[in-house]
Amino acid sequence: xxxxxxxxxxxxxxxxxxxxxxxxxxxxxxxxxxxxxxxxxxxxxxxxxxxxxxxxxxxxxxxxxxxxxxxxxxxxxxxxxxxxxxxxxxxxxxxxxxxxxxxxxxxxxxxxxxxxxxxxxxxxxxxxxxxxxxxxxxxxxxxxxxxxxxxxxxxxxxxxxxxxxxxxxxxxxxxxxxxxxxxxxxxxxxxxxxxxxxxxxxxxxxxxxxxxxxxxxxxxxxxxxxxxxxxxxxxxxxxxxxxxxxxxxxxxxxxx
Numbered sequence: 001x002x003x004x005x006x007x008x009x010x011x012x013x014x015x016x017x018x019x020x021x022x023x024x025x026x027x028x029x030x031x032x033x034x035x036x037x038x039x040x041x042x043x044x045x046x047x048x049x050x051x052x053x054x055x056x057x058x059x060x061x062x063x064x065x066x067x068x069x070x071x072x073x074x075x076x077x078x079x080x081x082x083x084x085x086x087x088x089x090x091x092x093x094x095x096x097x098x099x100x101x102x103x104x105x106x107x108x109x110x111x112x113x114x115x116x117x118x119x120x121x122x123x124x125x126x127x128x129x130x131x132x133x134x135x136x137x138x139x140x141x142x143x144x145x146x147x148x149x150x151x152x153x154x155x156x157x158x159x160x161x162x163x164x165x166x167x168x169x170x171x172x173x174x175x176x177x178x179x180x181x182x183x184x185x186x187x188x189x190x191x192x193x194x195x196x197x198x199x200x201x202x203x204x205x206x207x208x209x210x211x212x213x214x215x216x217x218x219x220x221x222x223x224x225x226x227x228x229x230x231x232x233x234x235x236x237x238x239x240x241x242x243x244x245x246x247x248x249x250x251x252x253x254x255x256x
Contacts, residue, residue, distance in 0.1 A: 205219050
């Protein structure tokens with residue numbers, strides 16, 4: 001009886017591996033097909049295949065980036081920007097994604113100047129976004145191990161000089177570990193809590209209240225990026241980079 005159960009588990013496990021490998025192979029083939037369609041200039045079909053790959057669960061920065069490029073070549077700036085932004089969330093350190101994203105933003109109607117940020121704050125944010133959540137997490141783990149190693153040396157080494165070195169190594173390591181852990185958490189939260197969106201309507205009026213009769217504040221055009229502050233029914237309160245705030249219906253936006 002025990003042997004029969006073990007064999008059943010073995011074959012089920014083998015079948016799961018086979019199905020997983022087969023699914024990955026199919027996704028890889030579809031991605032190769034999409035890349036070839038893009039290279040041939042068949043952007044419509046390339047877009048369709050890239051979208052199918054993403055719907056199948058294969059979320060990767062390169063897929064979003066290639067999809068963004070295909071939309072860009074079709075002149076569909078909002079969709080290009082949306083996918084560049086999604087790619088950048090997964091690979092914030094990628095210079096090609098950032099370059100193409102800035103290129104696309106340079107062609108939209110709304111030129112919104114961001115509120116001035118203190119240069120140290122801007123440098124800190126750029127450094128935090130220089131790599132992804134997983135990399136920061138790995139650095140945090142490594143430096144925490146160094147912290148524990150330094151503690152061991154501090155408590156068990158007799159030489160005064162080595163004890164001091166171990167103490168400062170531990171202190172430095174734990175500071176780095178906590179900082180990179182915070183960076184990792186921040187990057188992960190950006191992926192989980194998607195509070196940025198792209199305007200997809202050619203133009204939309206932003207209002208003072210979450211209702212169609214609200215006072216007209218300003219008009220936004222397609223491709224503009226907004227931050228979502230809160231939701232009331234189907235209305236979203238949004239904030240622009242210059243600090244302007246208002247309400248717009250969710251039908252005009254696509255969440256990054």
